[in-house]
Amino acid sequence: MNFLDFHCDTIGECYLQSKSLLANDLHIDLRRASKFSAYGQLFAVWIPDEKRGNAAFSYYCAVRDRFYHEIQTNFEYIMQCRSKEELHTAFSQKKIAAILTVEGGSVLGGDLERLDSLYRDGVRLMTLTWNDTNEIGHGCFSKNKNRLTRFGKDVVQKMQKIGILVDVSHLNERGFFDVAEYTDKPFIASHSNAKIVDNPYADARNLTDAQIRVFIERDGLIGLNLCADFLGNDGNTGMDAVLRHIMHFFELGAEKNLAFGGDFDGCTVHPSLNGIEKIPLLFDYLLQHGISESVLEDIFFQNGYRFLVANL
Numbered sequence: 001m002n003f004l005d006f007h008c009d010t011i012g013e014c015y016l017q018s019k020s021l022l023a024n025d026l027h028i029d030l031r032r033a034s035k036f037s038a039y040g041q042l043f044a045v046w047i048p049d050e051k052r053g054n055a056a057f058s059y060y061c062a063v064r065d066r067f068y069h070e071i072q073t074n075f076e077y078i079m080q081c082r083s084k085e086e087l088h089t090a091f092s093q094k095k096i097a098a099i100l101t102v103e104g105g106s107v108l109g110g111d112l113e114r115l116d117s118l119y120r121d122g123v124r125l126m127t128l129t130w131n132d133t134n135e136i137g138h139g140c141f142s143k144n145k146n147r148l149t150r151f152g153k154d155v156v157q158k159m160q161k162i163g164i165l166v167d168v169s170h171l172n173e174r175g176f177f178d179v180a181e182y183t184d185k186p187f188i189a190s191h192s193n194a195k196i197v198d199n200p201y202a203d204a205r206n207l208t209d210a211q212i213r214v215f216i217e218r219d220g221l222i223g224l225n226l227c228a229d230f231l232g233n234d235g236n237t238g239m240d241a242v243l244r245h246i247m248h249f250f251e252l253g254a255e256k257n258l259a260f261g262g263d264f265d266g267c268t269v270h271p272s273l274n275g276i277e278k279i280p281l282l283f284d285y286l287l288q289h290g291i292s293e294s295v296l297e298d299i300f301f302q303n304g305y306r307f308l309v310a311n312l
């Protein structure tokens with residue numbers, strides 16, 4: 001089967017825990033991932049909210065260099081992709097297609113020019129905020145419920161101009177609607193579920209129906225998050241919870257806007273889903289529970305691939 005996933009924190013964990021991407025005890029390694037016929041993964045450099053200014057950028061550089069190191073060391077398995085042509089090359093050579101992303105616009109340190117250097121590094125998606133406030137806007141757990149800043153408006157417009165995908169996962173609701181207003185191209189929520197779960201984490205992080213409708217209108221993309229807190233409550237956070245979120249997205253008509261952003265190595269995941277090797281089992285489970293093979297192929301790969309080909 002094919003799999004394309006829009007968010008994981010694996011490369012940051014490889015850096016922090018000095019683990020190899022080839023074989024490790026994390027959620028993702030290349031050995032386990034090479035079982036797919038085609039596999040694309042967006043690898044995020046997560047910037048903690050404690051890091052701002054030069055500290056945020058230095059941390060990004062360190063994790064980015066770890067990403068480059070893993071790509072070079074494991075070139076037989078994996079290839080960095082910066083364009084749709086490179087994605088095509090990776091898949092035709094049966095290599096894992098890896099795209100570098102940043103989770104946290106604090107990496108810019110308030111400097112618009114820094115987007116150009118991220119682009120040169122091969123960054124093709126940036127999540128505007130993490131949970132708290134930064135120079136661009138306010139995360140979903142920030143006390144500040146305001147709009148994007150003036151700088152934030154400039155950032156999203158420049159991102160779309162130079163070709164870095166705008167990611168609204170973690171952003172507060174006001175900021176989300178600002179992104180919709182300030183941009184004309186499609187944007188993405190790389191790892192966000194539907195607001196159908198009643199707990200404070202899910203309530204802040206998941207998407208309202210009104211937000212989901214914007215993705216449908218704008219040909220945007222939503223990556224399903226496998227994080228237990230955002231899927232359900234009381235241990236009901238496994239495959240059935242994923243099915244429940246998918247059915248909600250389908251009810252709103254988001255069949256062509258849905259992909260995966262599993263958040264592997266960035267959160268706690270139910271034992272039935274806690275690693276890249278569980279993805280084929282999830283596919284089978286959903287198939288057995290009434291979703292057709294062609295719709296599943298869309299969610300697990302084609303919707304995301306189509307989105308990248310149209311927007312990279």
Ligand SMILES: [Zn+2]
Nearest residue numbers: 103170191266
């Ligand atoms: Zn995240």
